[in-house]
Amino acid sequence: MSLTTVPTLAIRSGPSGHHSMPVLGFGTAASPLPEPTMLKETVIEAIKLGYRHFDTSPRYQTEEPIGEALSEAVSLGLVRSRSEFFVTTKLWCADANGGLVVPAIKRSLK
Numbered sequence: 001m002s003l004t005t006v007p008t009l010a011i012r013s014g015p016s017g018h019h020s021m022p023v024l025g026f027g028t029a030a031s032p033l034p035e036p037t038m039l040k041e042t043v044i045e046a047i048k049l050g051y052r053h054f055d056t057s058p059r060y061q062t063e064e065p066i067g068e069a070l071s072e073a074v075s076l077g078l079v080r081s082r083s084e085f086f087v088t089t090k091l092w093c094a095d096a097n098g099g100l101v102v103p104a105i106k107r108s109l110k
Contacts, residue, residue, distance in 0.1 A: 005050075006022045006023070006024050006050065006052075007022070007023045007024070008020035008021055008022055008023060009021050009023050019086075021053060021086045022051075022052050022053040022086065023053075024051075024053065025051075025053035025054060025055045025086070025088065026043065026046045026051045026053065026054050026055065027055045028043075028054065028055060028056050028057075028060055028062040028066060029055075029057065029060050029062075030060070033060070033061050034062065034065075036064065036065040037065075039062055039065040039066070039069075040065040040066075040068050040069045040072070041069075043065070043066055043069035043070070043073075044069050044072060044073055044076075044078070047069070047070075047073045047078050047079065048078060052079075052084055052085055052086060053085070053086040053087075053088070054066050054070070054085065054086070054087050054088070055087075055088045055089075056087060056088070056089045057089055057090040057092070058089070058090070058092050058095075058104070058107065058108060059090070059092050063089060063108055066087065067087075067110075070082060070085050070087070089108045091104055091105065092104065
């Protein structure tokens with residue numbers, strides 16, 4: 001698969017810009033939970049195949065290995081910059097309450 005063959009969706013970014021987000025994403029929900037090193041290697045291979053959109057969740061326990069894989073992909077020159085990636089995550093229902101939202105989002109962005 002090549003990145004140029006994946007359909008994209010224009011996402012508005014600020015008053016005058018937009019990004020083209022791939023509509024096909026690499027999902028990382030699994031049971032049992034993936035071993036972090038194996039997941040990181042799998043994500044790097046997915047990047048080599050052209051994936052640029054990765055779906056994660058604190059509940060999946062995959063945010064950290066995905067972040068490490070994306071950083072490594074940039075370091076290895078597989079992509080020019082982090083801005084080529086789209087990462088979608090979720091706010092877990094237990095955190096969807098008053099003062100818990102912002103800390104939960106900050107943990108995901110870490």
